[in-house]
Amino acid sequence: QLQAFGRGFVQPGSSLRLSCAASGFTSDDYDIGWFRQAPGKGRQFVAAITWSGGTIVYGYFVNGRFTISKETGKNTFLLQMNRLEPEDTAVYSCAAIPTTKWRFVRYPEKYDYWGQGTLVTVSS
Numbered sequence: 053q054l055q056a057f058g059r060g061f062v063q064p065g066s067s068l069r070l071s072c073a074a075s076g077f078t079s080d081d082y083d084i085g086w087f088r089q090a091p092g093k094g095r096q097f098v099a100a101i102t103w104s105g106g107t108i109v110y111g112y113f114v115n116g117r118f119t120i121s122k123e124t125g126k127n128t129f130l131l132q133m134n135r136l137e138p139e140d141t142a143v144y145s146c147a148a149i150p151t152t153k154w155r156f157v158r159y160p161e162k163y164d165y166w167g168q169g170t171l172v173t174v175s176s
Contacts, residue, residue, distance in 0.1 A: 053074070053075045053076050053165075054072055054073070054074055054146050054147065054148060054165055054166065054167035054168075055072070055073045055167055055168065056070060056071070056072050056144065056145060056146050056167040056168060056169060056170040057070065057071045057072075057073070057170065058070035058071055058170055058172075059170040059171045059172060060172060060173070061173045061175070062136055062172070062173070062174055063174070063175070063176055064136060064137055064138060064174055064175075064176055065135060065136065066136050066174070067132070067133060067134045067135075067136065068133050068136060068172060069130060069131065069132045069133070070086070070130070070131040070133070070144055070146075070170060070172070071123075071128050071129070071130050071131075072084060072086070072128065072129040072130075072131075072146030072167060073127065073128050074127045074128070074129065074146075074148065075127065077103075077127070077148060080103070080151065081150060081151060082103060082148040082149065082150060082151060082164075082165075083100060083101065083102045083103050083148070083149050083150075083151055083154055083157070084100065084101055084103065084129045084146055084147070084148055084149075085097065085098075085099065085100035085101075085146065085147050085148075085149055085157050085163060086098040086099050086100070086120060086129075086131050086144060086145070086146050086147075087144070087145050087146075087147060087160055088140075088142035088143065088144045088145070088172075089142055089143050089145070089169075090139075090141060090142040091141075091142075093142075095145075095160040096111065096113075096142075097111045097157070097158040097159075097160070098110070098111050098114065098118065098120075098131065098144070099111060099114065099118060099120035099131065100120070100149070100154075100157035100158075101120045101121070101122060101129060102151070102154070103122075103151070104122075105121065105122035107154075108120055109157055109158070111158070117133065117134050117135045117136075118131060118132065118133050118134070119131075119132040119134075120132075129146060131144070131146075133172070136172075136174045137174060138174050138175060138176075139174075140172065140174050141172060141173050141174050141175070142171075142172060143169040143170065143171050143172075144169065144170055144171075144172055145166055145167050145168070145169040145170075146166075146167045147160070147163035147164075147165060147166045147167065148163060148164055148165040148166075149162055149163045149164065150164060
């Protein structure tokens, strides 16, 4: 089970942290990714991290503004978003992908489990 937290309405330039609580997974079997979906658009890959936190991949648009991490001692995965722009407005979801499919982390269809999504709105 995956649960995402941290929805918010923020102004451009602000920061927001999303968290994804994962339960019921075996650490050696799955890794975690974040996707977003803006109104009228398809899912866009944001970032992915191995369960151990040792390997990270970012979407091409991130440009250093977002950081994915794993909370120490917990099965909680964080997405720190800085310098938010109106174009970042979307529903953000975390998902679990089998470790054997790590090379496909940018592709949402390769993920087996999805959290419910949390809305982030960036507007002045």
